Amino acid sequence: MTAAAREDICAAPGLLTVEAAQARAADIVKRPVEAETVALAFLSGRVSAADVASPTPLPPFDHSAMDGYALGSLDPEHRVLARLAAGAAGTRVALKPGEAARVMTGAPLPPGTVAVAMQERVRRTDDRIVLGSAPEAGANIRRQGEDVGVGDVIVPAGVRLDARHVAILAAAGVTEAPVRRRVVVGLMSTGDELVRPGRPIGPGLIHDANRPMLAALLAQPAIELVDLGVAPDDRDAMTRLVADAAGRCDMLVTSGATSVGEEDHLAAAVLAAGGSLELAQVAMKPGKPVVAGRAGRAILIGLPGNPFAALVAWLLVGRVGLERLAGMAPRPLAPLAAVAAFSQRGPGGRTEFAPARVVGSDAGGLPRIEKLGRGGSARLAPLIPADGLAVIPAGGAEIRPGDRIGFLPFEAAAEL
Numbered sequence: 001m002t003a004a005a006r007e008d009i010c011a012a013p014g015l016l017t018v019e020a021a022q023a024r025a026a027d028i029v030k031r032p033v034e035a036e037t038v039a040l041a042f043l044s045g046r047v048s049a050a051d052v053a054s055p056t057p058l059p060p061f062d063h064s065a066m067d068g069y070a071l072g073s074l075d076p077e078h079r080v081l082a083r084l085a086a087g088a089a090g091t092r093v094a095l096k097p098g099e100a101a102r103v104m105t106g107a108p109l110p111p112g113t114v115a116v117a118m119q120e121r122v123r124r125t126d127d128r129i130v131l132g133s134a135p136e137a138g139a140n141i142r143r144q145g146e147d148v149g150v151g152d153v154i155v156p157a158g159v160r161l162d163a164r165h166v167a168i169l170a171a172a173g174v175t176e177a178p179v180r181r182r183v184v185v186g187l188m189s190t191g192d193e194l195v196r197p198g199r200p201i202g203p204g205l206i207h208d209a210n211r212p213m214l215a216a217l218l219a220q221p222a223i224e225l226v227d228l229g230v231a232p233d234d235r236d237a238m239t240r241l242v243a244d245a246a247g248r249c250d251m252l253v254t255s256g257a258t259s260v261g262e263e264d265h266l267a268a269a270v271l272a273a274g275g276s277l278e279l280a281q282v283a284m285k286p287g288k289p290v291v292a293g294r295a296g297r298a299i300l301i302g303l304p305g306n307p308f309a310a311l312v313a314w315l316l317v318g319r320v321g322l323e324r325l326a327g328m329a330p331r332p333l334a335p336l337a338a339v340a341a342f343s344q345r346g347p348g349g350r351t352e353f354a355p356a357r358v359v360g361s362d363a364g365g366l367p368r369i370e371k372l373g374r375g376g377s378a379r380l381a382p383l384i385p386a387d388g389l390a391v392i393p394a395g396g397a398e399i400r401p402g403d404r405i406g407f408l409p410f411e412a413a414a415e416l
């Protein structure tokens with residue numbers, strides 16, 4: 001740990017606030033990974049590395065929003081001169097007052113069009129139409145560039161791309177875009193008690209839940225996962241594994257060995273491998289013993305061993321560093337406003353995150369949140385029926401039904 005970091009941690013009486021820990025986790029990352037160019041078909045889930053400007057207006061030309069008639073004036077009667085479907089190369093016809101063209105949705109509009117009348121509002125006899133009621137000037141015309149102008153930014157830098165971005169790039173005829181290369185994230189569990197799922201557990205042993213959990217959270221297009229297995233509870237062995245991982249990963253995410261027990265070797269191993277710790281001991285429940293720092297060129301996130309604590313520490317602290325590394329603009333996880341459907345004694349010294357589900361809404365429309373399970377950072381079963389995490393701020397008074405609390409839905413929390 002650097003002297004400055006040690007001072008900061010000690011300056012707060014006891015523990016860092018969750019917000020301070022998030023700021024620290026972001027600051028550890030000096031710059032995002034490099035950019036590369038990727039084809040449209042592979043952009044979803046990647047993080048944009050630069051603004052993309054549209055080379056073309058959208059729509060590219062004035063066209064009809066309806067099947068009907070392009071009108072040269074708003075007069076009640078018109079003579080029909082031409083017929084245009086979507087894809088028509090255009091027409092040499094320019095409409096004068098009293099003249100119309102039969103048009104389909106998407107068809108380019110002849111010069112002189114003042115409005116398009118829907119065909120349901122028109123009576124046609126041979127080459128003449130009579131309007132039931134005059135449309136407004138400009139009705140049913142989609143103007144060139146009304147959606148996007150030439151040079152408008154259609155995809156900003158620093159966002160996780162999805163189908164919306166792919167659609168607008170495709171519409172503008174753009175076939176590739178600059179994105180951050182995949183962040184190489186190494187996952188390592190620690191502990192002599194851990195056995196890979198699928199293998200039998202002997203006395204005192206348990207199955208490794210954290211590495212599969214983190215792999216499931218991080219199985220995303222912007223990430224390349226490296227499975228680093230299980231480090232034993234041995235300082236020298238852990239040091240070698242950390243040093244090796246530090247050389248080939250952008251981020252190393254470990255779980256376990258962060259606390260104060262005799263077999264909690266992570267901090268010592270990171271320091272022995274030439275790394276540093278910039279964050280430790282956060283005022284959150286669970287997840288207090290989360291650590292973060294650097295090891296070689298990698299950012300290190302050390303999550304607590306208890307699985308629910310590891311999940312909470314990842315979502316609230318580790319994820320912030322990963323987003324920065326992946327080139328995303330900072331997006332602090334802001335809990336939604338909600339009300340408690342439970343009571344509990346306060347105040348707590350740490351911000352509490354508890355598995356919770358929505359059980360209706362109050363008179364003001366805020367979701368009512370019920371806590372699940374009886375607490376405990378090792379319990380996974382309460383997460384299964386949960387919709388997200390109840391957030392109960394540190395230092396608050398007793399919570400009674402109807403009191404304001406925060407709520408983090410899982411969908412928002414788990415997305416990179």
Ligand SMILES: Nc1nc2c(c(=O)[nH]1)N[C@H]1C(S)=C(S)[C@@H](COP(=O)(O)OP(=O)(O)OC[C@H]3O[C@@H](n4cnc5c(N)ncnc54)[C@H](O)[C@@H]3O)O[C@H]1N2
Binds near residue numbers: 207255
């Ligand atoms: N004297 C103190 N003891 C503890 C403190 C403390 O402040 N003083 N903090 C407690 C808190 S809070 C937590 S959280 C845990 C964190 O401990 P570690 O990060 O050192 O984790 P371990 O001791 O290695 O393991 C804790 C627990 O989790 C199980 N575990 C570990 N890895 C996995 C895995 N990959 N999959 C499933 N389960 C795992 C492990 O077997 C232990 O039962 O420390 C408290 N102690």
Ligand code: MOO
Binds near residue numbers: 284285287304306
């Ligand atoms: O903070 Mo520990 O993470 O409660 O179990």
